[in-house]
Amino acid sequence: MTSPHQLLWTGFRGLDAPEVALPFKPGGLVLFARNLDPDPEAGPARCRALIDGLQARFGADLPLAVALDQEGGPVSRLRPWVGATPPLRQVWTRGGAEACAAWGRLWGEGLHLLGFNVDFAPVVDLWDGHPEAGIGDRAASADPAEVASAAGAFLHGLESTGVRGCLKHFPGLGGTTLDSHLGLPALEEAARVDRNAAAFIPLAHADRLVMVAHLRTPASAPLPASLHRGSVVENPWGIQGRFLPDDLEMGGCADWTWDDRVRLSLEAGHQWLLVCQTPEGWTACAEAAGRLPESLYRVPLQAARAMRRNLVPAAPFDARAWQAWLGRLQTTAGEA
Template sequence: MERSPAHRLLWTGFTGLDAVQVQPGFQPGGVVLFARNLDPHPVDGPARCHALIRGLQERWGPLAVAVDQEGGAVSRLREWVGLTPGLRAAFEGGGAEACRRWGGLWGRGLRMLGFNVDFAPVADLYDPAPDSALGGRCASADPEETIAAAGAFLEGLEAQGVRGCLKHFPGLGGTRLDSHVGLPETLDPGAIAANLAPFRALAHADRLVMVAHLKVPRSQGLPASLSAPCVAGNPWGVRARWIPDDLQMGGAEGWSWEDKVRHCLLAGHEALLVCQTPEASLACAEAAARMPETLWAPAAARFRGLRRLLHCHAGPFQPDAWRAWVEEVREEAGSIN
């Protein structure tokens, strides 16, 4: 596949546990690691992850290297550290200060591995219904408590040199349909306003914000993730470095790759997140390369600017420091659980 600068818009998942195995067919601007990329061995695995990230940075850097490490139900490091609390459990167990400690703990561990972005925290409002789409990943049903919990987590995380990412704007709180499967919808203006409150309080022009596959009246039949009136053109005063949720999810499956890429660029996103299969990542990269340069170049420039701001944790892996950190995480988890 001929290399195009537009390919650098891709923030992509991949297969493989070692850098030599990562051959997506294009040069991405970012990568995101999942459990499939992490050797579960408690000693060899972390060092192997560090070598993987370092190899990709040497080949394609500067790269945005991300993981979903929230704790609780979404913990890619679980095989190495065991069970840990999600945002709600941390907040209930110790308030905003516990959320700050967990943000700092995850930041230190991710930095040691070489990550520079954590797709966390969740800023959606908690819904106690048993069929809630997000459950304990959310701190509270109260917007002010959610602001306190998510804001503290961000402070702890980013103090360690790892960039956070608020999700899932404009707010999935109260939805029942998982956007991995289909397209949820929120119609009530009061619910929309309440869900927006944490993003309005915590987002700013340099804050990474992930936009949900969520239908709201303002999205005009599209998911908010693909809707210019909901992203850069939103009327709620939220400014951010925007990225869509994974474009391979069920909530975005009703649109071709050509349409998804075009809508994302028109909406104001600066990267295209595709996480699940190599075929989808390649299809998205090819669609991006077919777009007019006038459409993709502004997004590419913004994403390039972000990558230059991210820390590149290029030092050698430190097994003793890693083991001490794992023990600290387990001790902290035991004090809450």
């Protein structure tokens, strides 16, 4: 049986493939600013060489899922290369669905050139005016229907390029006042949870990536929704998807041991285990996964591998195509 380590979508250290040290073979990789050379001339080609090298090393039998968070605005891993870009709220407010689709397509085209096949975007949380909670203008609107329209258009543009999107942060962080990177936010009113979740309903389907938040709700307490089966595959809104928890190193789930985080994630119905920040974290997650009985990881592993088989391969890196794309993106940003 294939190793449960292939359930991990892991971060890593290093900017070049030979220096990347992982004590296991993951199923997916997540890149951060620490993995990207900030030099706008050398950085893009170096990023592509890094991804190609890791695909050759870990994805020879089955392509790796390779992701990053590229929303635009405050969450833009490509900022050193592309400059400032508008957040989703600004794009939606000024240009509506057409502009959201155009930005999704732009980001997808650039990510595809770099070798990425997944973008952890768009945000489907509701805007609530609480920037200290970590969402702010990353959310398009306070209205669920408008958020669904904005995020749906962004997804349509993004996925037209062969790059998968990911709905986040289900069932919605709107109305929270604590950043889940730091601790476990909570919503006390079921009606607020229902309103947040309404934005996801038109967008989710069985083959769509859905990232679940570390968020305590009346239904999930004392667990975060991310570790609660009744908030994931058995959620009351009937939302389906390829579920994955938000980063399992975040403060929102730090009160649980690694064995519990991993076990509860799979019991909840997640197909992936997202662990991104430190060697200690991804090693502990991998070790906990290795202690699981096969009965717990067999089905999610089959599902994760099925998704990997359908990832769209990237063509060889083309520096001229990158420069042409960069010019279009910067022109669009200047007009936003």
